[in-house]
Amino acid sequence: MIMAEPASRKTAKPPEPLPVPGPAPEPPDEMVLVKRAKQGDLSAYDDLVRRYQERIYATVYHMTANHEDANDLAQDAFIKAFQALKSFKGGSSFYTWVYRIAVNKTINFLKQRKNKAQMSLDDLDFNAEHDPDFIALISDKTPRREVSLAELQEKLNAALQKLSEPHRLVVTLHDVQGLSHEEIAEIMDCNIGTVRSRLFYARQQLQAYLSDYLK
Amino acid sequence: MNMTPDQENFESLRRLLALKRYEQPPPGYFNRFSRDVIERIRCGEQLIEASWFERLGWEAPWLQRVWSVFDTKPLLAGALGVAVCGLLVSGIVYSEQVEPSQTSFATTTAEPSVTQLASQPGNSLFRQSAGVGLSNTGGVVTAGDPGSSLFGEQRAHAQPVSFSLSAGN
Numbered sequence: 001m002i003m004a005e006p007a008s009r010k011t012a013k014p015p016e017p018l019p020v021p022g023p024a025p026e027p028p029d030e031m032v033l034v035k036r037a038k039q040g041d042l043s044a045y046d047d048l049v050r051r052y053q054e055r056i057y058a059t060v061y062h063m064t065a066n067h068e069d070a071n072d073l074a075q076d077a078f079i080k081a082f083q084a085l086k087s088f089k090g091g092s093s094f095y096t097w098v099y100r101i102a103v104n105k106t107i108n109f110l111k112q113r114k115n116k117a118q119m120s121l122d123d124l125d126f127n128a129e130h131d132p133d134f135i136a137l138i139s140d141k142t143p144r145r146e147v148s149l150a151e152l153q154e155k156l157n158a159a160l161q162k163l164s165e166p167h168r169l170v171v172t173l174h175d176v177q178g179l180s181h182e183e184i185a186e187i188m189d190c191n192i193g194t195v196r197s198r199l200f201y202a203r204q205q206l207q208a209y210l211s212d213y214l215k
Numbered sequence: 216m217n218m219t220p221d222q223e224n225f226e227s228l229r230r231l232l233a234l235k236r237y238e239q240p241p242p243g244y245f246n247r248f249s250r251d252v253i254e255r256i257r258c259g260e261q262l263i264e265a266s267w268f269e270r271l272g273w274e275a276p277w278l279q280r281v282w283s284v285f286d287t288k289p290l291l292a293g294a295l296g297v298a299v300c301g302l303l304v305s306g307i308v309y310s311e312q313v314e315p316s317q318t319s320f321a322t323t324t325a326e327p328s329v330t331q332l333a334s335q336p337g338n339s340l341f342r343q344s345a346g347v348g349l350s351n352t353g354g355v356v357t358a359g360d361p362g363s364s365l366f367g368e369q370r371a372h373a374q375p376v377s378f379s380l381s382a383g384n
Binding site: 042045046049050053054057061062067071074075078079082104121122123124125131149152153156157171172175176189203206207210213214 | 225227228229231232233234235236237238239240241245248249250251252253255256257277279280
């Protein structure tokens with residue numbers, strides 16, 4: 001189907017997900033940094049942390065919907081990765097390996113937290129108010145609802161929290177962070193078919209939870 | 216723009232989910248983040264040791280999947296537990312059945328008796344002893360003649376001694 005591009009989109013660009021690295025982002029450079037970090041070079045490890053901190057934090061944050069938890073878990077993941085660096089054989093990229101540590105830590109944390117979830121959401125970026133998609137969502141799609149961006153943000157996070165951890169993770173990695181099915185399969189250590197089916201199911205669930213905002 | 220039906224169906228949802236990208240931590244947060252991580256490493260902060268299960272998560276993910284299968288299907292876990300217990304019990308029972316035959320074998324091949332040793336060529340000590348009537352009483356050697364002894368007998372004899380002192384000085 002061919003969809004017409006709204007005129008408003010030409011003036012304001014929707015937020016792009018963080019650049020997703022290819023299978024091996026800057027391989028020599030990353031491998032050199034990993035090698036130096038393995039020898040105890042903290043400045044090399046600092047470079048690695050800076051390179052991936054935003055993506056790791058974002059994933060953990062979208063999974064927990066809590067800034068403090070995300071901060072602790074993301075830091076712990078990087079520290080664990082440093083402590084376990086000697087066991088990193090280079091079979092996958094360092095990025096995927098750290099991601100897997102962070103994801104496992106987060107899922108274990110969420111299993112323990114289960115019944116005492118409390119949201120502590122990050123503030124919305126100022127640009128969100130000017131995003132044509134949200135202007136359309138708020139005014140056109142929900143003409144009878146006076147909904148603020150903050151309310152929408154809260155509803156969206158609440159809906160995400162209703163999903164099981166694997167489904168939430170797939171939606172976060174694909175629809176929020178823009179990772180490919182292949183990368184998600186590698187991080188979650190499952191096949192691409194599983195990723196696709198989880199994504200489909202998760203979207204169906206979200207669509208049902210957020211039907212008021214999507215019609 | 217060509218779209219598949221799935222993409223089309225979820226396009227609104229995907230646009231709504233994109234709102235999440237605007238959620239940002241406090242300004243300057245990422246300037247501190249790596250510094251905090253490195254400081255924690257440098258200070259030698261020991262985090263609580265990762266549980267073996269957590270480590271398996273990233274070192275052997277397939278084991279974690281097996282575990283999660285058991286987690287979701289307790290009946291399967293129970294069946295496996297029963298099977299393991301059954302194997303253990305049958306192993307114990309089998310080992311107890313084997314043990315008595317091994318012990319009877321052990322008694323028949325116990326160390327040779329003294330008379331057997333005496334009959335062997337080259338065992339002169341036992342041949343001499345056999346002449347004085349050694350008998351095997353379960354390892355205890357008894358002499359037939361009470362007067363004789365393998366090591367001889369040493370007896371102390373008391374002799375009276377008399378001292379005389381001269382009274383001339």
